[in-house]
Amino acid sequence: MKNGSLYHERLASNKTEALFLALTTLFLALLAWRVSVAAWDALAVVFLIFFIIFLFYSVNYQTLIVYLDSENLKLKFGIFTWTVALSNIETCALDDVPVFMRLGGAGIHFMFIRKRYRASFNFLEYPRVVIAFKRSVGPVRDISFSTQRPDEILQLIQAALNRN
Numbered sequence: 001m002k003n004g005s006l007y008h009e010r011l012a013s014n015k016t017e018a019l020f021l022a023l024t025t026l027f028l029a030l031l032a033w034r035v036s037v038a039a040w041d042a043l044a045v046v047f048l049i050f051f052i053i054f055l056f057y058s059v060n061y062q063t064l065i066v067y068l069d070s071e072n073l074k075l076k077f078g079i080f081t082w083t084v085a086l087s088n089i090e091t092c093a094l095d096d097v098p099v100f101m102r103l104g105g106a107g108i109h110f111m112f113i114r115k116r117y118r119a120s121f122n123f124l125e126y127p128r129v130v131i132a133f134k135r136s137v138g139p140v141r142d143i144s145f146s147t148q149r150p151d152e153i154l155q156l157i158q159a160a161l162n163r164n
Contacts, residue, residue, distance in 0.1 A: 095128035
């Protein structure tokens with residue numbers, strides 16, 4: 001662990017990376033095919049846009065970093081970082097969401113769960129922890145994230161909250 005850290009985890013998903021690379025390759029192939037048969041048209045531009053999106057996903061969503069110290073919980077997914085001050089955590093628990101919401105995709109997602117707007121940093125194959133905020137961060141009232149050790153991080157967050 002890094003100096004001052006209570007918890008540090010690097011999480012990756014070979015399945016998610018393979019999916020994003022397959023979609024990147026698919027849209028690159030479709031783009032090449034379309035340009036070869038019809039030059040640049042609207043459909044070629046659509047394929048280009050999807051190629052760029054999945055290329056970004058392939059690069060950006062390789063590793064989720066979860067970092068907890070005595071003051072903050074930090075989630076980092078590529079170029080995106082979300083920091084939660086422990087003083088703004090009301091509760092933390094294992095994430096229990098409907099299956100159709102759980103399987104909504106890997107990466108960073110925003111959705112309503114039980115009438116609360118949530119940001120989710122996740123890979124599909126790992127359990128998730130959800131943090132409820134005392135004060136909303138913009139429209140976001142909860143944040144959830146994947147972890148391989150949900151019980152450990154829940155205990156550490158609760159202990160840090162009790163100290164504060």
